[in-house]
Amino acid sequence: MKLKRRTFIKALGLAAAGSFLPGCEREVHHLVPYVLPDDEIVPGVADWYASTCRECQAGCGVVVRVMEGRAKKIEGNSEHPLNQGKLCAKGQAALQGLYNPDRIREPLRRPEREGRRPFEPLAWEEALTQLTERLRKVQGPVIMISRPLSGTLAELVSTFMRAIDGELYFYEPGADLPLRAASRAAFGMDAWPHIDLAGSDYVLSFGAPFLEGWLSPVSLGIAYGQMRQGRPLTRGRFVQVEPRLSLTGASADRWIPIRPGTAGLLAMGIGQILLAERPSALPETQRRTYERIYGDIPLDRIAALTDIPREELVRTAREFGSAGAPLAIGGGAACAHTNATESLAAIQGLNVVTGRIGRPGGLRFYEPALFSGTQSIPWLTERSLGELAQRALSVVLLYDSNPLHTAPPSIPLRRLFEQADFVASFSPFMDDSTSAADLILPDHSPLESWGDHVQPTSFPTAIVSLSQPVVTPLYDTRAVGDTFLSLAHRLGLSGFPRETFHAFLQDRWRRLLSEQAGTHGEEAFAAAWAHHVQQGGWWGRPGRELTVTAAPPPLPHVPATFDGDDQNWPLYFHPYPSPSLGQGRGANLPWLQELPDALTSAMWGTWAEINPHTAQAHGIRQGDIVRIVSRYGSIEVPALYYPAIRPDVIAVPMGQGHQEYGRYASRRGVNPQSILAPLFDHRTGVLASAATRVRIEATGRPGRPVLLEPSALDPGHELLTIGKARSSP
Amino acid sequence: MSEHKEEPQDGRPYKWEMVIDLDRCTGCEACVVACHAENNIRISGEQEAADGRAINWIRIERYWEGEYPNVKARFMPVLCQHCGNAPCEPVCPVYASYHTPDGLNAQVYNRCIGVRYCGNNCPYTVRQFNWFDPHWDAPLAEQLNPDVTVRQNGIMEKCTFCVQRIRQGKEQAEKEGRRVRDGEVVPACVQSCPTSALLFGDRNDPTSRVSQSAASDRGFHLLEELGTHPAITYLKRLP
Numbered sequence A: 001m002k003l004k005r006r007t008f009i010k011a012l013g014l015a016a017a018g019s020f021l022p023g024c025e026r027e028v029h030h031l032v033p034y035v036l037p038d039d040e041i042v043p044g045v046a047d048w049y050a051s052t053c054r055e056c057q058a059g060c061g062v063v064v065r066v067m068e069g070r071a072k073k074i075e076g077n078s079e080h081p082l083n084q085g086k087l088c089a090k091g092q093a094a095l096q097g098l099y100n101p102d103r104i105r106e107p108l109r110r111p112e113r114e115g116r117r118p119f120e121p122l123a124w125e126e127a128l129t130q131l132t133e134r135l136r137k138v139q140g141p142v143i144m145i146s147r148p149l150s151g152t153l154a155e156l157v158s159t160f161m162r163a164i165d166g167e168l169y170f171y172e173p174g175a176d177l178p179l180r181a182a183s184r185a186a187f188g189m190d191a192w193p194h195i196d197l198a199g200s201d202y203v204l205s206f207g208a209p210f211l212e213g214w215l216s217p218v219s220l221g222i223a224y225g226q227m228r229q230g231r232p233l234t235r236g237r238f239v240q241v242e243p244r245l246s247l248t249g250a251s252a253d254r255w256i257p258i259r260p261g262t263a264g265l266l267a268m269g270i271g272q273i274l275l276a277e278r279p280s281a282l283p284e285t286q287r288r289t290y291e292r293i294y295g296d297i298p299l300d301r302i303a304a305l306t307d308i309p310r311e312e313l314v315r316t317a318r319e320f321g322s323a324g325a326p327l328a329i330g331g332g333a334a335c336a337h338t339n340a341t342e343s344l345a346a347i348q349g350l351n352v353v354t355g356r357i358g359r360p361g362g363l364r365f366y367e368p369a370l371f372s373g374t375q376s377i378p379w380l381t382e383r384s385l386g387e388l389a390q391r392a393l394s395v396v397l398l399y400d401s402n403p404l405h406t407a408p409p410s411i412p413l414r415r416l417f418e419q420a421d422f423v424a425s426f427s428p429f430m431d432d433s434t435s436a437a438d439l440i441l442p443d444h445s446p447l448e449s450w451g452d453h454v455q456p457t458s459f460p461t462a463i464v465s466l467s468q469p470v471v472t473p474l475y476d477t478r479a480v481g482d483t484f485l486s487l488a489h490r491l492g493l494s495g496f497p498r499e500t501f502h503a504f505l506q507d508r509w510r511r512l513l514s515e516q517a518g519t520h521g522e523e524a525f526a527a528a529w530a531h532h533v534q535q536g537g538w539w540g541r542p543g544r545e546l547t548v549t550a551a552p553p554p555l556p557h558v559p560a561t562f563d564g565d566d567q568n569w570p571l572y573f574h575p576y577p578s579p580s581l582g583q584g585r586g587a588n589l590p591w592l593q594e595l596p597d598a599l600t601s602a603m604w605g606t607w608a609e610i611n612p613h614t615a616q617a618h619g620i621r622q623g624d625i626v627r628i629v630s631r632y633g634s635i636e637v638p639a640l641y642y643p644a645i646r647p648d649v650i651a652v653p654m655g656q657g658h659q660e661y662g663r664y665a666s667r668r669g670v671n672p673q674s675i676l677a678p679l680f681d682h683r684t685g686v687l688a689s690a691a692t693r694v695r696i697e698a699t700g701r702p703g704r705p706v707l708l709e710p711s712a713l714d715p716g717h718e719l720l721t722i723g724k725a726r727s728s729p
Numbered sequence B: 001m002s003e004h005k006e007e008p009q010d011g012r013p014y015k016w017e018m019v020i021d022l023d024r025c026t027g028c029e030a031c032v033v034a035c036h037a038e039n040n041i042r043i044s045g046e047q048e049a050a051d052g053r054a055i056n057w058i059r060i061e062r063y064w065e066g067e068y069p070n071v072k073a074r075f076m077p078v079l080c081q082h083c084g085n086a087p088c089e090p091v092c093p094v095y096a097s098y099h100t101p102d103g104l105n106a107q108v109y110n111r112c113i114g115v116r117y118c119g120n121n122c123p124y125t126v127r128q129f130n131w132f133d134p135h136w137d138a139p140l141a142e143q144l145n146p147d148v149t150v151r152q153n154g155i156m157e158k159c160t161f162c163v164q165r166i167r168q169g170k171e172q173a174e175k176e177g178r179r180v181r182d183g184e185v186v187p188a189c190v191q192s193c194p195t196s197a198l199l200f201g202d203r204n205d206p207t208s209r210v211s212q213s214a215a216s217d218r219g220f221h222l223l224e225e226l227g228t229h230p231a232i233t234y235l236k237r238l239p
Helices: A005-025 A090-094 A122-135 A151-163 A177-187 A219-227 A263-277 A284-294 A300-304 A308-321 A339-353 A374-375 A382-388 A414-419 A480-490 A501-516 A522-535 A611-618 A722-727 B030-038 B046-050 B116-122 B163-175 B188-194 B209-214
Strands: A047-052 A059-066 A069-075 A143-148 A167-171 A202-207 A237-241 A252-255 A326-330 A395-399 A422-425 A451-454 A464-465 A572-576 A608-612 A623-632 A633-642 A651-652 A693-702 B016-021 B059-065 B073-076 B098-099 B105-107 B198-202 B232-235
Touching: A005 A069, A005 A693, A047 A451, A047 A464, A047 A522, A059 A633, A069 A090, A069 B030, A069 B188, A090 B030, A122 A422, A122 A480, A143 A151, A151 A480, A167 A382, A177 A339, A202 A263, A202 A308, A202 A339, A237 A308, A252 A339, A263 A284, A263 A300, A263 A308, A263 A326, A263 A339, A284 A374, A300 A308, A308 A326, A326 A339, A339 A480, A451 A501, A480 A501, A501 A522, A608 A611, A608 A623, A611 A633, A623 A651, B030 B188, B188 B198, B209 B232
Parallel strands: A143 A167, A143 A395, A202 A237, A202 A326, A237 A252, A395 A422, A572 A651, A608 A633, B016 B232
Antiparallel strands: A047 A059, A059 A069, A451 A464, A572 A693, A608 A651, A623 A633, A623 A693, B016 B198, B059 B073, B098 B105
């Protein structure tokens, strides 16, 4: 057939038209789900939403990358003054909290207290009715134990609890309450100070874990980088004092392995030397008070008690005294004893003696940020939790707090749940405490919720961060703020004019913006609100620095007490919050479970850190199961040789050993809390987690710790190193 | 036209390099999670991790120095060094491991046949093999980054310097007729690092922060004596 150009083109046109025809019949909508795409969704293009990290109390600003309605990544918000675009491992892993397969997906009720019948789902309507009925017919006290709340949610919940004559308590394991108490005692400031690390040139840290989840770890990390290499001519020095070298201590120039419980004594010794050798800026009377308190115990005695040679003590004091901007901070291991508050007061006093309060590179206090009405809400400590458990309670409300895991069983807390008439939890995950509830009204993920957060520690800029939902809620959960508003309406309480938490939040911001920025009128507010939501919060005004005028005398020294005598219980037990899992909050996130511990390279479990000499003396090989026994019980964990721990100390990270916390955390590892004695910082009542003495027993059984550095387990199987290869013929 | 020098047509290619200041690194591992989140690195689970098959494109190596009580820990973030003279490249029989004009040591996943020669030949042990298909418990897979391929069983993988970010940055810059600005493109690890221990940029730009930092007298390269010419300059931690 002769094919003309014209017929060819005709045929081509027909073929092309024909190829469209089947397209009409195929279900192409499976390929592109949006025939009319959502305004906010452009396939392949990411949206970024500003929000606030809720993994710890610091409240860093984050931006969340969202594509086609799914959150893809959490990054630091570069506009946020606190974290300046940086974010820690925990904050980034929060995404796996949103998409966690084990989230509670709907309201649940437990059919009976006794027996093993599982939780049953029920409708929100019914769940809210049940709780309303309970609250209406309440016979005795109603208490609520919540993780520390901030901003508008704190106001809403505390107003609600007041309206029903209930008691609201904040509870956070390992809360730095002794630090706040010590600031009150040493400077008359009831606040967490701003630690001006970036401006210091000599940091003397008594166990403060400032690079791993203490106060505001990301902003302290930024400041640390500045302190080391951010100034052209000055490289700040850093000395860490603690019985076990922590992740923070690993960055120090010098580690002083102090005997547990004696950090305050060392501070006294250094204070003595400073006062004797240096002209002090202190007024005469204050100087005499400090001389009396610091001079209470002779230097040689301090050297013997702290197990630090006198020369090292003198050297440290002289380095500290001759530095341009020395800074003394305390926390972590120094905070885990019965004398925590006194020790921290003695440590913070070193800043007073050298005149570093309110100075660049020292401890500074700023006017608290706005909305700080939550200051008056009492915090529970492990001691007061124990006391609470002795009371006959009617209704216990629980929000995102897991005391049955984070407090030792030697404090009979389970009573609190067993004896209360009714326990309701608002937690988004099933954990050891929530699984003891009668009714669960699950909260949204923070990435699905509105909220705001007030900067809790003193900071040069006043910050109120905003959270916004970045994805549509995945499940039939409800923001806890909305749940409380529903309850208030059902109970007929006055003072809750709004239907949704979003409206309640906006009301407060209307007040904030009219007071602070002079934004009046609905139109101006709408524009300002959009701006602040987009930015991630409100900040800008530099906070007013407070001058410390009150100079109360420092607290006199009190020796730390321990459970168990040193004959039968020769070792100090040193549990510490895991840098990645904290006290267990992060354990349900697989990224954090698989994150190798920076010092041991261990993943997915619990281990014990032991000085190699101690281990060998007990016949414990690397990786063997060791039994750690206290007067309150025993645990078995694989032992890892750890060269940077005192021979009389054995350390175990917290964070694992959950009974119930989803598939990644349940029944994994052990909880070192389970063998702790009920001893507390005697001033604040916070658990003295390092006050239990133990003995160890070799079981002879090999353990199976999961290590990224497997050669650590089997020294005979080391990889051939370059050096060895060279030296062999 | 006064900005002619800024245009990509000036012929200067990019040379992506990194500087890691060990005096700033605290071993916090924010970089490790950032990398996992950005690059769809699978969750291996306890068993596979115990068998040494967990995948980390960046890891924190820790070295103990000295004996108790004068003992020190040193951290060193180790990732693919993107060697100028990469030992992994010539051994690949299928050219899956090759060098890009920007100086990246790239891995073409759909060429890889899983012989693992490259992994054996890498002195930094930063190449990791997929011994099984990745798995995410639903709905964890919702998080996966659509810009990055998920690697299947039998594939070798490693750090790419977040090539998807580099490509996006270059495209944007090309559209605007300029070179990529210093700091405009950073891998996820660099972006997250709280202490700014990691820096990233164009070594062909003498004014970039990475060029200036790499000139520090604290600078060294990992296993320098092997002659691999790494693109990562470490700055020594001070005593």
